Amino acid sequence: MNNNQEIHAKFSNKLLHPRYWLTWFGVGVFYVLVLLPYPIIYQLGKCLGLIAKKCMSKRREVARQNLQLCFPDLSSNELEKLLHDNFISTGLAIFETGMAWFWSDKRLKKHARIMGDHYITEVQQTGQGVLLIGIHFLTLELGARILGMSHPGVGVYRPNDNPVLDYIQLKGRLKSNKYMLNRYNTKGMIRALKNGELVWYAPDHDYGRKNSVFAPFFAVDKAATTVGTSILVRLGKPAIIPFTPKREQKGQYLVTVSPPMVNFPLDDEIAAATFMNKAIEQEILTAREQYMWLHRRFKTRPLGEKPLYSKKTQKH
Incomplete structure (x- = not known):
């Protein structure tokens, strides 16, 4: 796949090769499950999260260490409660991804509401592009679909190694996007922003030492943070608008769009990352149990500094 092209979902007969039959079977079962009534989906997701907490010992330890690093003032009981709730949220996220990819607009609208999307409309009416900051909440996939129903944009993603899963992922995400771009296609993102498009971007993970600086993140004073935001803002000249998708009670999902960010430091990458x-x-902090704590957010350390994770989880 050419990393510099617009990506669309294209079915190929190669996807029907016997080596992919088991994948198709799994997708089919998953499809049936996410079409069940929401209360059943919720219970299935909750059970899956609790099973994952019990079985995924390394990921459980990563999440625990992340929470300890970010919130050192939490008591032991508070931390374990937050960890427990986070794994339930993780299990639900699997099914919410299916909801994002397979539910109809009509069904999804019954479970969703949006606040603040007029900020996007107002910016786009001027012809300026929008860099939509999609923080890695576990509901991010579903939140993007909800917002994309009224504000389709340009998605940024990492191709899946399994071509069937990559096709399903693309087809699902294109329900709320005009097209997709490889996450390494910076030129494509800048071009889309200059053309007044809305581009989804998530700068809150540890993407490695290359093109990163170290900036504070919660109680960790040196967290590897991408400089990609600075590059996109400096060259694409978009409005920067964060959005947050959260799971509420009774099967409702709220997507909150914030006002455009102001005073972004254009000339200092460390200041920009800190900002x-x-x-x-x-x-x-508005829903920390729904954030993706299973990611090794602090795996990259300044040269010469000790790892923040235990040996058990450093290479997971």
Whole structure:
């Protein structure tokens, strides 16, 4: 796949090769499950999360270490409660991804509401592009579909190694996007922003040492943070608008779009990373049990500094 092209979902007969039959079977079972009534989906997701907590010992330890690093003032009981709730949320996220990819607009609208999307409309009416900051909440996939029903944009993604899963992922995400771009296609993102498009972008993971600086993130004073935001803002000249998708009670999902960010430091990459991390922190605190704590957010350390994770989880 050419990393510099617009990506659309294209079915190929090669996807029907016997080596992929088991994958298709799994997709079919998953499809049937996510079409069940929401209360059943909720219970299935909750059970899956609790099973994952019990069986995924390394990921459980990663999440626990992340929470300890970010919130050192939590008591042992508070931390374990947050960890427990986070795994339930993780299990639900699997089914919410299916809801995002397979539910109809009509069904999804019954479970969703949006606040603040007029900020996007107002910016786009001027012809300016929008860099939509999609923080890695576990509901991110579903939130993007909800918002994309009224504000389709340009998605940024990492291709799946399994071509069947990659096709299903693309087909699902294109329900709320005009087209997709490989996450390494910076030129494509800049071009889309200059053309007034809305581009989804998630700068809150550890993407490695290359093109990163170290900036504070919660109680960790040196977290590897991408400089991609600075590059896109400096060259694409978009409005920067965060959005947060959260799971509410009774099967409702709220997508909150914030006002455009102001005073973004254009000339200092560390200041820009610190600025962005602070904004991300504020969003996470609104529903921290729904954030993706299973990711090794602090795996990259400044040269010469000791790892923050235990040996058991450093290479997971």
